[in-house]
Amino acid sequence: MLQSMFARVTERKQLIRDILESSAQKDFYTTFSPSTHWPFKDATSKKCRLLVLDSSFNPPTKAHAKLLQTSLESYPTSYFDGSLLLFSTNNVDKTLTGASVLQRAQMMEMIAMQYPNTAVGFTPHGRFMDKAKYIHSWFAETYTSGQLELYFIVGYDTMVRLLDPKYYNGTSVKEALTPFFESCHLICADRGTEDVDFWVKTYSTFGQHLIQRIQLDAITSQLSSTLAREAIQQRHTDQLNTILDPNIVAFVSENKIY
Template structure:
């Protein structure tokens, strides 16, 4: 397996970089045909089938002003992005290097099952707007300036992204304006007991009518909402960790086979298991 630990430690020691591309499943991440990077930014603690479903649906959904000829899966690559902003504090309950190893397995499953190139990157940016600007700068410098960027989110994350309270005293438009200038979002509905499916599916219509607090109606054109799969739309990393802590093996069906094997063999969550 790729030596994630040494590359992680090297990145942590630098002060001049805010993003590093660590690993690519194929020989080349950005091909001449590539016009869009799908960014799955998560804690990956652990990766699970909900992540895989989010990627799969984003690959076939029409995004932006793409024509049918330019919206094929072959024109898109997937970036799994892990933020290590709080690396000065011990990450819990799985170490960053263990999460990167689990991301490695997920990346290969994405490539093998979905047929697209998948990369793993780390960043010390914590805000979406900073991540978007950093990625745009990196790929423009090292690859091309003709790429579009789509962040893949669950509905709950979208709500947090657009919540004014996280940006006070700045206005939401001031804080996120540059994000929507450079990027857009693909969002899957969630079944987490907070908002009904109907309410989630109507969210963009409410935004277009000016009914979402402090959010410009034009932002609805940069958000693409789709219905999540019933089998995966209530899966979360935290719920998997809770099941692991309980001692049950039912978590295995909620993550992918190679990630489940890694957890079983390497036991990155032993620290949260309930003592006998």
């Protein structure tokens, strides 16, 4: 699988670059999808549910993959019609450092290929409301209003930022996010040790049916892209292999990233 993934992303490198360059002004686009009919909607279902893992993927870690897997397993089999790995090229809190957008697209694709019905997408928008808006717009010709539901996987820190009033210019958080929750859900990965008062307040504002909580195991929850970059810089190979998939380790080494 290692060689086949390398061969595929290497073969597609120029095509991915062309898509990134030609789509730079678009609000949302994909560089990889498993089928022209992605996501696969059950003809008997009135809803199409798309699981979205939105992250910087700098680089993608085993924790990213576990977030996707755990989220899928937290719902009934075939609950989701497809999954999306999403990168925001203009994040509201971060500047682009480390891997290039092209390199992230390639690494994300290697992760996506390991999960059925999973695509790789990009947006220049940093706010969740904008991401949701333009993903819905991209599918407008396929799914009618209200038919497509997005389930965003977020970490606890991201959840806290999302509910921070400073991002909403004086508008209440509930008023600002109510349109978002009309067609979107959140899946928050925490360690079960976070502020109880935060969750009481959150659920009293939006309702528990809109926000699912999941937990990763103690070891995986500590893995991060920051740790991976540090291990690469310090040449701690053994540590790196516990953080990254072998495909990503080989790709980072081959391309001398970080």
